Amino acid sequence: MKLATWNVNSLRVRLPQVLEWLAARSPDLLCLQETKLEDEKFPAEEIIAAGYRAEYAGQKTYNGVAILSRKPSESVIVGIPGFEDPQKRVLAATVDGMRVVCVYIPNGESVDSDKYRYKLHWLERLTAWLKGETARYPSLALLGDFNIAPEERDVHDPKLWEGKVLFSEPERAAFAGLIQLGLADSFRLFEQAEKSFTWWDYRMNGFKRNLGLRIDHILLSAALAKVCQHSEIARDMRARERPSDHAPVIAELAI
DNA sequence: ATGGCGGCTCGCAGCCGA
Numbered sequence: 146m147k148l149a150t151w152n153v154n155s156l157r158v159r160l161p162q163v164l165e166w167l168a169a170r171s172p173d174l175l176c177l178q179e180t181k182l183e184d185e186k187f188p189a190e191e192i193i194a195a196g197y198r199a200e201y202a203g204q205k206t207y208n209g210v211a212i213l214s215r216k217p218s219e220s221v222i223v224g225i226p227g228f229e230d231p232q233k234r235v236l237a238a239t240v241d242g243m244r245v246v247c248v249y250i251p252n253g254e255s256v257d258s259d260k261y262r263y264k265l266h267w268l269e270r271l272t273a274w275l276k277g278e279t280a281r282y283p284s285l286a287l288l289g290d291f292n293i294a295p296e297e298r299d300v301h302d303p304k305l306w307e308g309k310v311l312f313s314e315p316e317r318a319a320f321a322g323l324i325q326l327g328l329a330d331s332f333r334l335f336e337q338a339e340k341s342f343t344w345w346d347y348r349m350n351g352f353k354r355n356l357g358l359r360i361d362h363i364l365l366s367a368a369l370a371k372v373c374q375h376s377e378i379a380r381d382m383r384a385r386e387r388p389s390d391h392a393p394v395i396a397e398l399a400i
Numbered sequence: 401a402t403g404g405c406g407g408c409t410c411g412c413a414g415c416c417g418a
Contacts, residue, residue, distance in 0.1 A: 154417080155407055179417085181408070206408050207416075252418055292418070311418060344418065348404035358418075390406080390418080 146241070146398045147172040150288035150361055151382075152249070152344075152391035156180040156209070159389055160188050166382060166393065167195050173215045174240055175393075176247035176288040180209030187211070202233045210236040210247045210289070218245075228270045235271070237278075243369070244282035246275070248289035253310040261310060264292070268319040272326070279326045279366060287328060287364040290391065293320045295330065299359035301340060311358060329370035331363045331396040332378070343378055344391045352383050363396040372399045 149172040153159040156177060167175065175197075180187070182203045192199040192213055202223040203209030210233060212218060218238035225235055234249040248271065253264035279285055293316045297303040306312040324330065332341070342357025351357065365373055375397040383392040 158407070179407095252416085254417085290418095309418095346404080346418070347406055351405090360418075387406090 146174070146243075146400050147395060148174050148245075148286055148288060148363060148398065149379075149393050149395045150176040150178070150247070150290070150363060151393035152178040152290040152361060152389060154179050154181075154389040154391065156182055156188065156211070157186070158387065160191060162382065162385060162388075164191060164195050166379070167197065167213070170379070170395070172395065174245060175213045176236075176245070177211040177213065178209070178247070178249035178290045180211055181206055182209055200236060200238050202236050204231070204233045208233045208249055210234060210249050212236055212238050212240070212245060212247050214238075214240045214245075216241045225270050225274050228274075230267070234267075239282075242284060244278060244285040246278065246285065246287045246289075248287065248291070250290060250292045252292050253316070255310050256308065256313050265315055265319065268316075268322075272319065272322050275323065275326055279328070283366060283368045285328075285366040286369060286396075287323065287362075288394075289362070290360065291320065291362050292360050293317060294358045294360050295320045295362075298339070299342070301342065301356045301358070306358075311360060323364060327367055328364035329367070329373075331365050331370065331373050331376045332359070332394065334370060334373055335376055341378055342380075343394055345383060347390050361391055361394050363394055365396065365398075369398055373397070374399050
């Protein structure tokens with residue numbers, strides 16, 4: 146079973162690339178973030194024609210998440226239960242016996258901003274909810290744009306990023322809190338090339354110079370991590386014409 | 401170097417992202 150996540154930075158713009166990528170890599174499941182589409186505008190017909198089911202929760206201009214899957218979804222939840230938030234950032238579903246949680250964690254803007262405080266609070270609420278979910282579902286995958294680079298090796302220049310949003314200690318502590326729920330960072334289950342990133346700034350030739358961060362992740366419960374055989378970043382998609390600033394991340398499971 | 405780029409909007413300038 147092949148799982149994937151991709152912040153597409155507008156599904157309207159990136160739909161042709163998404164359809165092409167689905168055909169080329171044939172994931173069993175693909176979580177999308179930043180669809181930036183109201184549900185009425187979601188391209189359900191094109192997704193279905195490509196052989197996938199789609200669950201989605203979007204809004205105009207900002208945010209928006211979706212789960213595309215070969216198999217149907219059950220027990221779909223939008224948002225963190227009990228946490229009022231108009232921003233569409235969480236979508237959970239059970240697919241093929243696996244609990245799948247697709248997240249678009251807030252960016253945080255800068256460490257002295259209200260958005261940063263919102264991000265940390267949001268992470269607290271996510272973690273508290275997932276504590277119950279991980280206990281309830283032995284097979285659970287948490288996929289998405291975390292907007293957190295967990296370790297120094299996930300940042301092109303750790304000195305430059307020290308204390309900055311996406312790499313600050315409180316954010317990394319929150320990421321560690323998710324790991325402490327019994328989840329494994331699937332990418333790090335395997336040997337990987339140095340300077341492997343999932344996001345590169347559009348500006349200053351960030352991709353060409355590989356000035357990136359690894360902020361998109363697939364976390365797996367112990368039962369899934371045990372059967373995970375491979376994980377990679379599809380950085381070729383960042384080299385395309387009119388790319389998203391994020392590349393897809395893949396985890397392959399022997400189930 | 402608070403610029404850079406790209407996407408969005410009851411757009412034509414200003415926001416947000418990371």
